Amino acid sequence: MLYYVKVPEFLVLAAISLTLCLLNYAIRERWSRERNATPPTVAAIMWLIASAVCLLVSLSFYENTPVVRRLPVLMWCLLLFIPPIIYYAYSVIDSLAVRGIDRIGPFSARIEDPSEFAQARRMALRGDIDGAVQLYRRYQSNAAAALFEAVRLLKSVDRFVEAGLLLEEIAARFPENRNVWAEATYQLAKMHEVNLGERATALTLLRNLMNRAPLTRFGQMAATDVARLYALEDRTAEEDVAEDFAADRDPFYRAEGTPAAAGANPSDNPAGSETTPEPGEGAPPDTSDQPHS
Numbered sequence: 001m002l003y004y005v006k007v008p009e010f011l012v013l014a015a016i017s018l019t020l021c022l023l024n025y026a027i028r029e030r031w032s033r034e035r036n037a038t039p040p041t042v043a044a045i046m047w048l049i050a051s052a053v054c055l056l057v058s059l060s061f062y063e064n065t066p067v068v069r070r071l072p073v074l075m076w077c078l079l080l081f082i083p084p085i086i087y088y089a090y091s092v093i094d095s096l097a098v099r100g101i102d103r104i105g106p107f108s109a110r111i112e113d114p115s116e117f118a119q120a121r122r123m124a125l126r127g128d129i130d131g132a133v134q135l136y137r138r139y140q141s142n143a144a145a146a147l148f149e150a151v152r153l154l155k156s157v158d159r160f161v162e163a164g165l166l167l168e169e170i171a172a173r174f175p176e177n178r179n180v181w182a183e184a185t186y187q188l189a190k191m192h193e194v195n196l197g198e199r200a201t202a203l204t205l206l207r208n209l210m211n212r213a214p215l216t217r218f219g220q221m222a223a224t225d226v227a228r229l230y231a232l233e234d235r236t237a238e239e240d241v242a243e244d245f246a247a248d249r250d251p252f253y254r255a256e257g258t259p260a261a262a263g264a265n266p267s268d269n270p271a272g273s274e275t276t277p278e279p280g281e282g283a284p285p286d287t288s289d290q291p292h293s
Contacts, residue, residue, distance in 0.1 A: 005069075005076045009061065013080045016057055020050050020084035024091060043095040047088035054081040098126065116142065117149055124153055144170065144180045151187065160195040164188055182218040185209045189222070193229075203229050 005013070024046060031038045058077040065073045117136065124132035132153060139146035147170050154163035170184040185205055193202035206222040206229070213219040 005073055017080045017084050021087055024087055038095045040095045040099055043092040047092050050084055050088045164191055178213050182213040182216045186218040
């Protein structure tokens with residue numbers, strides 16, 4: 001039992017460690033919403049405070065623990081306080097990296113973005129796509145527009161499956177808003193057709209859009225796309241029928257659409273060989289025995 005801490009001691013250490021981690025997370029999230037990122041100075045001060053708290057708690061346990069149990073208590077303090085210290089150190093490194101990117105990149109110009117999604121766009125420009133998508137999801141004042149911005153961001157990095165799932169979420173969240181639902185359904189149909197190669201699914205979505213929102217702009221565009229897809233299907237079916245008919249009538253018909261002449265197999269007439277004509281077939285008559293006039 002000398003190598004284990006008591007249950008109350010363990011609960012106190014775990015609670016302190018968890019509280020420090022949650023506090024750092026809350027400060028980072030709060031700062032990232034109002035500004036670009038946590039300043040390096042603030043992050044460094046937070047790391048120093050967290051380290052000091054861990055040190056003071058460890059010393060307190062060390063002083064109030066019997067001598068025979070001091071070593072295992074210190075080991076458990078070290079084990080439970082490593083995660084928050086690393087988390088705060090990561091915040092310092094992250095803030096320094098963001099500051100460096102701002103100084104060497106175009107972000108140092110400090111051009112004011114009038115859009116309400118300026119913070120998410122700056123995060124996407126830094127390469128944090130997942131963070132930008134999560135930030136778009138948090139916007140409450142104009143949630144539909146924010147989600148469409150997230151869809152465009154995912155499509156720009158070829159993450160079409162995630163973009164499709166987000167479009168389905170938009171259509172499910174705003175079924176009463178006809179324009180929002182129509183736009184989400186139309187974009188989803190075009191993604192299935194162009195990016196995912198699922199023409200049948202796209203056709204089903206477009207027909208559903210025509211039935212539910214025929215007077216909207218996207219409903220009219222869907223009608224045009226449905227006619228185009230039906231024309232493509234008819235043309236493909238006609239080409240298949242013509243190819244089958246040609247293959248039935250001509251045994252030497254090739255899949256490429258070029259009829260093959262009989263005996264065109266290279267093995268029947270090797271390269272470099274010459275065919276000797278039969279007598280009387282293509283050869284001039286022999287007049288050597290006839291008298292000359």
